[in-house]
Amino acid sequence: MSVSEVLDKVDSGVEASLEILKAYCRLPSVSAERRAQPETAAFVRGLLADAGFEAREYTADGGPPVVFGQRMLDEKRPTLLMYQHYDVQPVDPLDEWRHDPFDPVVEDGRFLARGCGDTKGNLIAQLLAVKAWQQVAGNPPINLKFVVEGEEEVGSPHFPAFVRDHRDLLRADGATIEGGDHMTDGRPKMELGCKGILYVDLVCRTAKVDQHSSYAAITPNPAWRLIECLETLRAPNGRIRIPRWYEGARGPTPEELRYLRKTSLRVQDLKEYFGVRSLRGGSDPYRVVRTLVYSPTCTICGIVSGYIAEGTKTVNPAVARVKLDFRLVPGMRIEAQLQKLLDHLRDRGFDDVEVVPHKEQLQPSAISLKERVARAAIEGARDACGTDPEVWPWSAGASANGFFNDELGVPSLSGPGVSYDGSNYHAPNENIRLTDFRLGARHAAAMIGRF
Ligand SMILES: [Zn+2]
DSSP states (O other), rough: OOOOHHHHHHHHHHHHHHHHHHHHHOOOOOOGGTTTTEEEEEEHHHHOOOOOOOEEEEEEEEOOOOOEEEEEOTTTSEEEEEEEEBBOOOOGGGGGGOOTTTTTTEEETTOOTIIIIIHHHHHHHHHHHHHHHHHHSSSSSSSSEEEEEEGGGGGSSSHHHHHHHGGGGGGOOOEEESSOEETTSSSSSEEEEEEEEEEEEEEOOEEESSSEEGGGGSSSHHHHHHHHHTTTTTTTTOBBOOOOTTTTTOOOHHHHHHHHTOOOOHHHHHHHTTOSSSOOOOOOOHHHHHHHHOOEEEEEEEESSSSSSSOOOOOOOOOOEEEEEEOOBBBHHHHHHHHHHHHHHHHOOOTTEEEOOOSSBBBBBOOOOOOOOHHHHHHHHHHHHHSEEESSSSEEEOHHHHHHIIIOOOOOEEOOEEETTTSOSSTTTOOEHHHHHHHHHHHHHHHHHHH
C-alpha cells in the first residue's frame, strides 16, 4: 500500500463527491436567517456516518446543533481534529448572481453555489480523502475527529459553550481550521496562524450642539481635533507611533522567510485587481508578502463629522467619529495594545477623545513550522501536488486560530482546502475551481498519511 494508491482513489472519487457537494449546497443553511439548520446538521451527521465516523449532534443553550464525529483507531496513534462549519452567508444582492445560489452549477471548470468554498467544499473534499484511505487500507492510519458547527458566519455565539462542556471530545494532537486557499497558479497555500484585531471607535465631542460656522473663530472644531489626534497614531509610511506598540511582536524566523521567498504572489495582478498604483513593498513579490504578513496596521475604516451632502452648509459640527482597526501580529495581546493606546492619548493630552472598544476582537495566534500538524500539512502538499506549498507564518486576516492554539491547546492551521483567491467568499457567485477541489482532497489524504 502506498500513498500514491490513496491519491489515485481520491482522483477516481471526485465526480461522486461533487454530486454530494451539490446536495449539501442545496440546503440553504444561512445562519443569519436561522434557515435550514436542523436538516443541514442531520445531513452532515449522515455524511460522517457514511465515512465510518461515530457521529452525533449536540446542542448548547438553544443554539443550532454542533455535529461531532470520530474514528478512533488506537489511543496510541496521533489524533487530527478537523473543524468546519455548515452554515453559510446570506445571498444578497441576489440579482448579481448568475445562477440560483442554492442550485449548484458546474461551468467552465468551476462549481458555483453559496457555501461551496466557505466551507462546504472543504468538508466534502476531506471526507473523500478519508474514504480513499478506507478503500485502500481499510482504515486511515491515524485517529480522526470532525467538529462541524452551524453559526460560524454569525460569530459562533454557542460554540464556546459546546467546547467548555465537551473539552475531552476535542482533544487532539493537531487541528485544521476550515480550509486553505490555492494560489492563482494552483499551489496550495497554508497559513500557520492569523493576525488579531483590535477595533475601536474614537469619538471627539467639542460642543453640546452644532454651531453656525461663523462661531468657528471662537469655538473648537471636533474634526480638526480628531485629525490632530489621528496623526499621532500613525506615520505616513504606515509605522504606528504609539509608544511600545511593537513590543512583543513576533518577527520572522529564517525558515519562515525561506518559504516566503518562494511566494508565487502576482504583484501586478493584485495591483490591477485593487486598481492601485503601488503597493508597500514595491514590485518584488517577496517584499510585498513580507510586508503584508509582518506589519501591524492602524486603519481608518470610516470617518465622519458635520455635513457632507450636496451643496454647502456652513456648520461647525459638535462631534466627530472615526472607526479604527488595528491588526495585531502574534506576540501582541489585545488588552495590552488597548492599554498602550489609552496611555498614549492621555499622555498626549487627548482627554477629550473617547475610546470605545468593540466586542468583536480576535487575538493573534500562530504555531511554529516545527509543529507536527505544520510538518504534515507541508509534506502532504508536496506528496499531493508535487510542489512546495505556499507557506505563510500567519494570515493577514483574523481567524479562530487563537481559540484552538491557546484555549483548547491544540496546534492548528488553515487546513487543506478547495478555494482560491477568486472564490468570492461572502459575495455573489461564490465558486471553486474543480482542479482545486481535486488537489484539496489529495492534500487532505496525503496530510493524513504524514501526520
Ligand atoms: Zn465565511
